[in-house]
Amino acid sequence: MENVSFDYFKQIELRVAEIKTCDDVQGADRLYRLTIDMGEERQIVAGIKGHYSREELVGKKIVVVANLEPRTIKGLTSHGMLLAASDAGKSSIVLITTDKEIPNGSTIS
Numbered sequence: 313m314e315n316v317s318f319d320y321f322k323q324i325e326l327r328v329a330e331i332k333t334c335d336d337v338q339g340a341d342r343l344y345r346l347t348i349d350m351g352e353e354r355q356i357v358a359g360i361k362g363h364y365s366r367e368e369l370v371g372k373k374i375v376v377v378a379n380l381e382p383r384t385i386k387g388l389t390s391h392g393m394l395l396a397a398s399d400a401g402k403s404s405i406v407l408i409t410t411d412k413e414i415p416n417g418s419t420i421s
Contacts, residue, residue: 325379326395326420327351328410334366340386344369348392350378351417357390363405375408375420 329350337343342359375395395408
């Protein structure tokens with residue numbers, strides 16, 4: 313693993329977001345299209361379908377990289393990335409969430 317400087321790390325904007333909607337992505341076995349509220353509404357595409365049902369995700373408070381350059385995945389533009397932890401074989405994936413209530417859009421430092 314390569315080290316990054318503290319100044320480089322400070323450029324990454326992590327925020328709390330609430331998942332508002334969750335939809336399947338047509339033609340993709342692992343992807344969901346999520347609408348999130350992080351003080352503003354955004355769409356992100358996430359490969360967590362085999363680990364969470366749509367019902368489990370809606371209303372969940374997660375941590376997202378808010379200033380990630382947009383990326384097109386299966387024809388959908390993803391405006392951010394959710395943070396998750398996985399085991400070495402990626403057979404288990406868990407979302408990084410908040411343990412107490414905090415407003416959408418709160419910054420993580």
